[in-house]
Amino acid sequence: MRWYKVKRAMRFSKKLKNRFNEITDISEELTMGLAKIIILGNQECMIENYKGIIQYENQKIILKTINGIVSVEGNDLCINEIGEGEMLIRGKITSLTLDE
Known part of the structure; x- marks a missing residue:
């Protein structure tokens, strides 16, 4: 897998976690470690x-x-x-x- 695809996937994953936190109102320190x-x-x-x-x-x-x-x-x-x-x-x- 090329580096730019990995980097893009990592950004998407972080955005997804942030959106999940907003929707569920779970604190960021719990989901992000x-x-x-x-x-x-x-x-x-x-x-x-x-x-x-x-x-x-x-x-x-x-x-x-x-x-x-x-x-x-x-x-x-x-x-x-x-x-x-x-x-x-x-x-x-x-x-x-x-x-x-």
Whole structure:
């Protein structure tokens, strides 16, 4: 298959997913696999749709997502809950960065 046909098929697939989201009112992060990050004050951070743990220390937790790398920094950080594709980090969070 030629490259331009693959590229065109990928664009069509993305348009189809976006249209599906509009019609069904399902959030984009669920169908596109995008990371969803919820911060509660400076004590908790819920991250959904992560792909893996790169680094885990009590002052820094780094995760891989489809969007890029999520880095949570702070003091006394711990992974309080972990499930399939979701994680709850607790501690005193001082910064959160997303790098592509």
